[in-house]
Amino acid sequence: MDFKDQIKLLGERVSKMKDNIQTEEATKNAFIMPFIQTLGYDVFNPLEVVPEYICDIGTKKGEKIDYAIFRDDEPIILIECKHWKQKLDIHDGQLLRYYHVSNAKFSILTNGITYRFYTDLVEANKMDEKPFLEFNIEEIRDNQIEKLKEFHKTYFNPENIYTSAFELKTTSVLRQLVNNELHDPSDDFVRYFAKQAHDSIVNSKVIEFYRPLVKRTFTNLMNDTLNDRLKSAITTEEEKSPQSPIEELPVSLSNNGKDKEIVTTEEELEGYYIIRSILRPHIDYKRITQRDALSYFAVFLDDNNRRPLCRLYLNSPTKKYIGLFDSDKKENKVEIKSLDDIYEYGTQLVSTLSYYN
Numbered sequence: 289m290d291f292k293d294q295i296k297l298l299g300e301r302v303s304k305m306k307d308n309i310q311t312e313e314a315t316k317n318a319f320i321m322p323f324i325q326t327l328g329y330d331v332f333n334p335l336e337v338v339p340e341y342i343c344d345i346g347t348k349k350g351e352k353i354d355y356a357i358f359r360d361d362e363p364i365i366l367i368e369c370k371h372w373k374q375k376l377d378i379h380d381g382q383l384l385r386y387y388h389v390s391n392a393k394f395s396i397l398t399n400g401i402t403y404r405f406y407t408d409l410v411e412a413n414k415m416d417e418k419p420f421l422e423f424n425i426e427e428i429r430d431n432q433i434e435k436l437k438e439f440h441k442t443y444f445n446p447e448n449i450y451t452s453a454f455e456l457k458t459t460s461v462l463r464q465l466v467n468n469e470l471h472d473p474s475d476d477f478v479r480y481f482a483k484q485a486h487d488s489i490v491n492s493k494v495i496e497f498y499r500p501l502v503k504r505t506f507t508n509l510m511n512d513t514l515n516d517r518l519k520s521a522i523t524t525e526e527e528k529s530p531q532s533p534i535e536e537l538p539v540s541l542s543n544n545g546k547d548k549e550i551v552t553t554e555e556e557l558e559g560y561y562i563i564r565s566i567l568r569p570h571i572d573y574k575r576i577t578q579r580d581a582l583s584y585f586a587v588f589l590d591d592n593n594r595r596p597l598c599r600l601y602l603n604s605p606t607k608k609y610i611g612l613f614d615s616d617k618k619e620n621k622v623e624i625k626s627l628d629d630i631y632e633y634g635t636q637l638v639s640t641l642s643y644y645n
Contacts, residue, residue: 291440292433292628294326299425302372302401309400312371316354319400320369323425328441329357341366343386353386364446365439366395374399387415393446394439401425405439407453420453420460431558434627438565443631448565451573455561470510473502513551517603556585559600559627563587566634567597567641584611595644598637613640 289297302319309315321331331337341356341363355367368383370376376397387395387406395415397404404419423432435456438449469477475495482490482498564576577591585602589595599611599619609621610630624630 290626290628291326291437292430292626295425295428295433295436298322298326299428303426306372306401309372312369312374315372315400316369319372319425320355320367320398323398323400323403324355324357324367327436327439335361338363343389351386353383356390356392359444363390363392364394364444366390366392368395368397370397370399372400376402376404384415384417388413394449405453407450409450409454409457418457420457430626431554434558434562437628437631445565445569448568451568452561452565459557470503470506473499478502517551550580550582552580552585553602555602555627556580556600559585559602559630560587562627562630563598563637566631566637570638570641589641589644597640598633612636613643615643 298319301322305318309318324331324337329337336358338356338358339354340352341354343351343353343366353366354369356363357365357367366383366386368386376399383395383397383406387408393407395406397406397419402424403422405421406415406419408414408416409420410416421432421435423429423436428436435452437443438445438452468474478495478499479490481502482494486494486498488494560578564573567573567576571589575590576597577588579586579588579591579593583601583603585600586593587597587599589597596613596617596619598613599621601609601611601621608624608626610624610633611619611621612633613619622633
């Protein structure tokens, strides 16, 4: 059973059992310890998972956190647990104090259902107020499982997780900003478009006139883009033959008078981050670049289409593929069941990278 299936199974277990769990200790035993085990750590090995880990805070001695996960005799993850019915918002301050006096770079606050992952992106050695990753185990999405897998004992790499955490946080902030502008456009946002569409001075009255137009335009544009993608998925399933030549598809193709726009999906970006984390130990991650096309998502070295590292084919409703390249730059498409499978081709990705060095 792969990691994704294990996490999904744990989510089902939580849903079935939670109404019978009456105490915090029972929450730990039934939900949180199995979660730690799913991450590959031995909860019965006191050298790896330490329950009731002591974190002395100033004059307070003997303060304990529920679990600390160790590697090489150093704590790497702190876990503070609550009863599954408890809200987590009132407990993050307690975890912050533990984090401050520990060498662990990552901490988790959980009630066995909601999991919040923290690090120190804002200020070194001080836990951020907001988590960089949060999910509900009962409703966890595939892209969240991909991020969670980085904490698995097999793949744990603090530097990679830290980079991924920064990207997650930044993406989340940008996503919220864009969402706010689309639902309630600010004056500056409206002014930007009004200046280009209006022939005279853009004053407050002009902005109020354009505000609903800008909102409606973006809504219609997103709906049209979504409809085009759905139509394309239903009517065609483009599968390129193995050993296809390196080529770039045009940004848009004519379709009954309309242009089909390229939309980079969250799943494609998640796949890109996985590839980058695999190759990061071998090369500066900034040299690993991506470019989207209508039928695939391409990953290059140095943003050079003559240096392809792989392609991802993730937009089909039935099958997903990764395209791997040999020394002659011939592509071999391999079916993958989920983004987890990309890790299985890490050696081949590193070999492809070596062709260009």
